[in-house]
Amino acid sequence: MKIEVLFPEFCNLSGDMANIRYLRKCIPEAEVIETSIDMEPAFNTQEDINLIYMGTLSEIAQEIVIQKLKPYQEKIKELIEKGQLFLFTGNSVEVLGSYIENEDGSKIQGLGIFNVHAKRDMMHRHNSLFLGDYEGIEIVGFKSQFTMLYGNNEQNYFIKAKMGVGINPESKLEGIHQNNFFATYLIGPFLILNPQFTLKLMELMKVEKPTLAFEEDMLKAYQERLAKFKTLTY
């Protein structure tokens, strides 16, 4: 059981690394490979990676990561096609889009794996709560971002928003889900907040008997947050 964490020295903002810490608790036997920017990604040489994870990163780091991943563009495409499991949280999905546009109109070319692009608005940070549905699982979370994503994700969205916004304020379709590639702008302890999705993720990772760490308390906290979110009008 292997989990590759891409560039943890950069992609560690907003408490996102809690997702990996929680997976370690749920799957103690898992080997976590931390690929730093000066290393060759393990997904390029090893075929038995169960999950490739990348978390929220800064704007400068996005450019560094795009440059780093450029030589692996085709490999990433191929892995997505073959059903490799990915989880990208926060703004990390933007590196896989067509481009990232600055306020002055200048563009940073992305890897072009998904036909979406991000627009930055550095002086107006978007903060919101989110409640949505993924295959019958109610997903809760937080958004805190400088960017919005544009493009058509009608065929490959991850979560349908019931409260909060999708990939941009005009959309109710959040994130990207293509084969086993999952990306969401929801930040922080996404897997801790959403134990039912975590179980699903572990199944996709091919964990033999997926079990949640602190299951009872996790579910209690999840139910309480869900109930609270349902009382909020957004």
Next chain:
Amino acid sequence: MMQKKTVKFYFALWLAKGSSLLLKIFRRNGTQLPGKLALKLCPNFLGMLGKPNTIIGVTGTNGKTTVCNMINDILTDNGYDFVNNKYGSNTNAGIVTTLIKGATMSGKSKKDMVVLEIDERSSNRIFPYLTPTYLVCNNIFRDSLQRNAHTEFIASILNKYIPKETIMIENADDLICSHIADNNQKIYFSISQLKTDTKECQNITRDIRVCPKCYAPLEYEYVRYHHIGKAHCPNCDYGTRKADYVVTNINLDNKEMTVQHQEQEEKYHLVSNNIINIYNMLAAIIVLKQLGLTREQINSSFAKLKIVETRFSEEEYHGYHIITQLSKGMNPIACSRAFDYVRKQPGNKVAIVVLDDTHVEANSSENTAWQYDTDYEFLKDDSIKQIIIAGPRYLDGYIRLMMADIEPEKIVHEKDLIEATEKIQLEGIDKIFILHDLYLIQEAKQIKNKVKEMIDQKSEERANEE
């Protein structure tokens, strides 16, 4: 930088002055309403308003208020006449409110000096109109991710807007803050290596791990906390800057520190044994020396100073020490520092942790992502016998403590702060720490009273047994 006054400016000034007077009559001194009003009527108001000749600014993530309080108190103690935003806001509206108070009806400054706490996130709305003579930057850390996002963002705003004429006073031990406004004249300060420093970082977050010039992993000679320490890039010239003022010795027994500057050593009375406050003191000393105060003047004032009670208080009560400490919720570094302080204090302890943002919870729900950048792991210490976590997000707090591998038997988690406090177990305990959010000062007092009640009850039971 001074802009020509317009009719709109005078109208805004007089209206703001009128509102200040009304607020004074109704004893509402802490508000930034006059500044808000002036800026609404005249957006360039700050550029037209007269300013004192000497402007002391203090910015950065943590410690701004404490450094300003120290500077303000020592200047006052030494007979200086100046204005400050001690009771106001540190955003542009708060700063305008402060300067209006210190201005004549024609908009000229009545005072020669101002001490301003400046919110780093608001610097884009302040520095285009105001040039600090000296600007202290104590540190740049992760703060509220919803407001401040990340350190690169804050550093970029400061770099863009700090006027080039400003003399920067920066913490050399902080690689992020010591590289801000790099073309300005600078005075660096540092605390030399401590016994408690480590080779590896013990914190969850360290916001500069690779060289920003060549992306090589930085090599740390020692880490104090997070990215504070001494580091260099193995591939290029990037690294910790040489400090002008260095704390070379800290003597906690004598409550004294030694500061070295240009081969000369000076001793100062320590206001606090907390390393953060030693950095705060050092920054204040440099500002005061730049203003011409002598060591004797500064030190005799320090001897009278105390950290403001709403930030830190310690009281001995029937053999127990009750300590209240401000630990700003949503600020992972402030909370991590508080947890670290608790674990390193001698004796057996109970930690009462109330960090939820009750204002947010009243109409919404708090974004709890910050909890996972915070070192709750520091509360897993043999000397901390019980952890009481309370507030609307008590279940999230409980899970965070479980994620830190803290034994469930040690944890009390309840929504109600007082009901949770009633579960305190005082047997064998020396110190009770109440770690509270900025918005829970009243609640922290209620908790403290409850703790005292529990201590009284215990003393009574003991007396009856005897």
